[in-house]
Amino acid sequence: MRMQEVILEEINVKSIEYVTDESGLVRKKARPNFKSLGPKFGKAVQQVAARIKELTLQEIAALETSGTLTF
Numbered sequence: 001m002r003m004q005e006v007i008l009e010e011i012n013v014k015s016i017e018y019v020t021d022e023s024g025l026v027r028k029k030a031r032p033n034f035k036s037l038g039p040k041f042g043k044a045v046q047q048v049a050a051r052i053k054e055l056t057l058q059e060i061a062a063l064e065t066s067g068t069l070t071f
Contacts, residue, residue, distance in 0.1 A: 030055040030063075 004016060019025065032049035041048045051071055055063070063069040 028057060028060050029053075030060055 007016065008014070030052050032045075032052045034045065034049065037045050037048055055069075059069060059071075
């Protein structure tokens with residue numbers, strides 16, 4: 001990395017470890033956007049919102065990859 005030396009000096013560390021698997025570092029949650037969901041789902045918006053809140057990490061990852069999720 002071009003900026004590695006600058007980063008090491010600025011934050012006063014000896015090395016940087018690059019991590020590709022973020023599962024142990026990041027906890028993702030999905031939250032419903034009612035302004036978007038309301039017009040599309042109408043009376044069923046609460047059911048859809050509840051399901052969105054229950055999404056697993058695998059489902060969130062699939063959604064990030066494909067851009068869609070069917071349930």
